[in-house]
Amino acid sequence: MAEITMTEALNKAIDEAMAEDDGVFCLGEDVSDKQGGGVFKVTNGLSEKYGEHRIRATPISETAIVGAAVGAALAGQRPICEIMLMNFVGVCMDQIVNHAAKLRFMSGGQTPCPMVLRTTTGVGVGFGGQHSDMLEAWFAHVAGIHVVTPSNAADARGLMRASIDANDPVIFIENILCYGLKSEDPGPGYRVPLGKAAIAKEGTDLSIITYGRTVLDALEVAGEMEKEGVSVEVVDLRTIAPYDEETVLASVNKTGRAITLHEAVKPFGTGAELAANIQEKCWDSLKGPVRRIGGTFSAVPFATHLEQAWIPTKGEIVEQIKASVGKE
Amino acid sequence: MAEIEREKLLDVYTRTMKVNRTDEKFRALLMEGKVAVMYYCVRGQELVSAAAMAALNDDDYVVCTYRGQGEQTAKGIPIKKWWGECLGKETGTCKGKGGTMHITDPDTGIMVTTGVVGSGLPIANGLAMASQNNGDGKVTLVSFGDGAANIGGFHEAMNMAQLYKLPVVFLCQNNRYGEHTKFADHTDSPDISGRAAGYGMKGIKVDGNDVNAVYPAMEEAVEHARSGKGPVLVEAMCYRMMGHFFGSDFSYMPKEHLEEMAREDPLPKLRKVMLERQFTEEELDKIVADIDAEIDEAVEHALAADLPSTDEIYKDVLEEVS
Numbered sequence: 219m220a221e222i223t224m225t226e227a228l229n230k231a232i233d234e235a236m237a238e239d240d241g242v243f244c245l246g247e248d249v250s251d252k253q254g255g256g257v258f259k260v261t262n263g264l265s266e267k268y269g270e271h272r273i274r275a276t277p278i279s280e281t282a283i284v285g286a287a288v289g290a291a292l293a294g295q296r297p298i299c300e301i302m303l304m305n306f307v308g309v310c311m312d313q314i315v316n317h318a319a320k321l322r323f324m325s326g327g328q329t330p331c332p333m334v335l336r337t338t339t340g341v342g343v344g345f346g347g348q349h350s351d352m353l354e355a356w357f358a359h360v361a362g363i364h365v366v367t368p369s370n371a372a373d374a375r376g377l378m379r380a381s382i383d384a385n386d387p388v389i390f391i392e393n394i395l396c397y398g399l400k401s402e403d404p405g406p407g408y409r410v411p412l413g414k415a416a417i418a419k420e421g422t423d424l425s426i427i428t429y430g431r432t433v434l435d436a437l438e439v440a441g442e443m444e445k446e447g448v449s450v451e452v453v454d455l456r457t458i459a460p461y462d463e464e465t466v467l468a469s470v471n472k473t474g475r476a477i478t479l480h481e482a483v484k485p486f487g488t489g490a491e492l493a494a495n496i497q498e499k500c501w502d503s504l505k506g507p508v509r510r511i512g513g514t515f516s517a518v519p520f521a522t523h524l525e526q527a528w529i530p531t532k533g534e535i536v537e538q539i540k541a542s543v544g545k546e
Numbered sequence: 547m548a549e550i551e552r553e554k555l556l557d558v559y560t561r562t563m564k565v566n567r568t569d570e571k572f573r574a575l576l577m578e579g580k581v582a583v584m585y586y587c588v589r590g591q592e593l594v595s596a597a598a599m600a601a602l603n604d605d606d607y608v609v610c611t612y613r614g615q616g617e618q619t620a621k622g623i624p625i626k627k628w629w630g631e632c633l634g635k636e637t638g639t640c641k642g643k644g645g646t647m648h649i650t651d652p653d654t655g656i657m658v659t660t661g662v663v664g665s666g667l668p669i670a671n672g673l674a675m676a677s678q679n680n681g682d683g684k685v686t687l688v689s690f691g692d693g694a695a696n697i698g699g700f701h702e703a704m705n706m707a708q709l710y711k712l713p714v715v716f717l718c719q720n721n722r723y724g725e726h727t728k729f730a731d732h733t734d735s736p737d738i739s740g741r742a743a744g745y746g747m748k749g750i751k752v753d754g755n756d757v758n759a760v761y762p763a764m765e766e767a768v769e770h771a772r773s774g775k776g777p778v779l780v781e782a783m784c785y786r787m788m789g790h791f792f793g794s795d796f797s798y799m800p801k802e803h804l805e806e807m808a809r810e811d812p813l814p815k816l817r818k819v820m821l822e823r824q825f826t827e828e829e830l831d832k833i834v835a836d837i838d839a840e841i842d843e844a845v846e847h848a849l850a851a852d853l854p855s856t857d858e859i860y861k862d863v864l865e866e867v868s
């Protein structure tokens with residue numbers, strides 16, 4: 219089978235869903251082919267195929283974009299809205315947190331909100347403090363939303379289809395540095411169920427629980443550690459919230475050691491929730507404290523070497539693994 | 547309309563060329579691969595920024611955007627520090643931590659450079675509110691694009707500024723595009739300045755490529771705001787003569803638009819006005835040569851400057867209390 223990039227995978231998943239269901243439509247800034255099919259080309263070719271009504275290029279109006287997605291979802295459609303970069307959710311948090319997430323609950327189940335909010339971000343591009351943050355914890359902290367992020371192209375395809383199928387809001391986070399990653403194309407109709415983690419690499423001594431771009435770092439480090447006789451298991455959450463507790467706990471019960479890893483800042487990050495839950499539920503099998511690795515607790519700096527110092531490095535992962543297994 | 551005073555005209559010319567030469571230099575450095583950073587070109591908008599800054603006092607406040615090079619250099623930011631910041635050096639205005647999209651220099655009144663579209667307007671109101679409260683007589687000018695006029699915060703800020711008669715000049719640089727989206731594809735309003743009427747605010751629409759139109763308009767707006775009569779929305783019509791940021795294409799711009807843009811280029815027009823007003827070619831060239839020399843020196847300084855120390859990533863998060 220042919221290989222596809224993550225960009226193509228997302229495009230195919232959206233295309234397929236739009237072909238199958240007239241209620242699926244996209245809205246966001248610069249998403250139509252008139253403007254090049256999205257700044258990262260994810261919606262490339264779709265307005266030509268489905269028309270400007272189903273690939274709506276909007277004004278720069280994040281509140282109106284997300285609000286319209288909420289409204290259309292209430293009326294039974296399946297909107298996929300795009301917030302160009304994740305930091306701009308700051309403009310429209312009300313629509314996401316107070317409306318999309320809560321309308322099902324507050325209406326006693328009458329008004330579910332089946333919508334996907336696609337967005338992208340990532341540290342390491344030189345975009346500075348207002349264009350780089352991973353803000354998944356903001357959403358994971360709100361009941362009523364799925365938070366999803368793929369680490370490879372095949373998962374991107376499957377997770378996008380599943381997100382469009384879902385009857386609740388999904389925040390779908392793409393990493394700018396991952397768009398070019400290639401996988402075998404899993405083909406049409408492929409779905410990766412929400413709330414299902416993947417064991418990206420099996421191991422017996424320690425579990426790294428991570429998602430998105432840092433899965434790649436974890437895999438690389440795990441490969442190196444193998445040579446030193448440490449067997450690392452890498453759990454790719456794929457859905458950050460609500461996450462696959464069963465897979466995470468089973469992995470830690472097996473290995474007895476856990477490290478959480480994300481690019482987002484460490485304090486109050488998703489790693490804190492994972493660590494707390496692991497400690498509550500795997501206490502008897504743990505051989506040491508759960509360790510957390512995350513970004514520096516400051517805004518993402520501009521200068522390249524500061525930005526590189528800011529992100530969790532592979533060196534730091536190695537160090538934490540060694541400390542964890544008692545190999546200094 | 548009265549002629550612009552000769553001295554003021556020269557001031558506007560000098561500031562315009564400062565902006566233009568900085569832009570040219572930046573693009574040359576990027577092209578040569580000497581630097582690799584995000585840079586939002588201002589080619590075509592130099593005169594608007596220069597006229598606006600020339601109409602302000604040195605201690606007035608400015609809030610601008612990622613495309614703020616024009617406001618920053620025309621306001622008089624120390625250019626060694628400016629280049630230092632753009633190159634991510636310790637010598638930069640923000641120690642290399644802010645970068646091209648977040649230049650701040652309170653000493654010259656550059657209070658915020660935001661990378662988030664439309665976010666500057668409410669902040670400008672706050673700066674102006676402080677001036678109104680403490681009677682310091684300052685005006686705040688906030689610059690933003692045509693696309694930014696569709697952000698909810700625009701509406702909130704406009705309404706509040708007029709309600710309180712805040713000393714703010716809202717400068718919309720209408721370059722006809724927001725990223726790849728053309729004006730007519732993002733609003734059905736015939737223009738942005740017309741929206742002022744809905745708030746009871748004074749609105750001015752002006753040709754930003756004509757110094758004889760744009761400078762007097764900026765002066766009028768600043769005067770109005772300073773006098774206590776309230777805010778003004780100025781829409782300066784201009785063109786973004788390069789892609790959205792350095793390196794991005796502009797294939798989506800129709801041929802007619804590109805032609806119109808070339809015809810309306812503010813620089814040859816300004817030069818013509820200068821010559822008509824009896825400035826000599828030599829005088830004008832000398833100004834540019836001096837600016838170039840100053841920029842070259844600043845760039846060398848920035849290239850040679852130290853990188854910020856890595857522990858800077860832990861600093862300036864909160865006040866350090868010892």
Ligand SMILES: Cc1ncc(C[n+]2csc(CCOP(=O)(O)OP(=O)(O)O)c2C)c(N)n1
Nearest residue numbers: 306613661662663691692693694723724725
């Ligand atoms: C709230 C927000 N949404 C989207 C963006 C991405 N973005 C950056 S610049 C830009 C276009 C802005 O157009 P305009 O206001 O006309 O200013 P110009 O770039 O033309 O100077 C967009 C959509 C952003 N920075 N902030």
Ligand SMILES: [Mg+2]
Nearest residue numbers: 691692723724
């Ligand atoms: Mg514009």
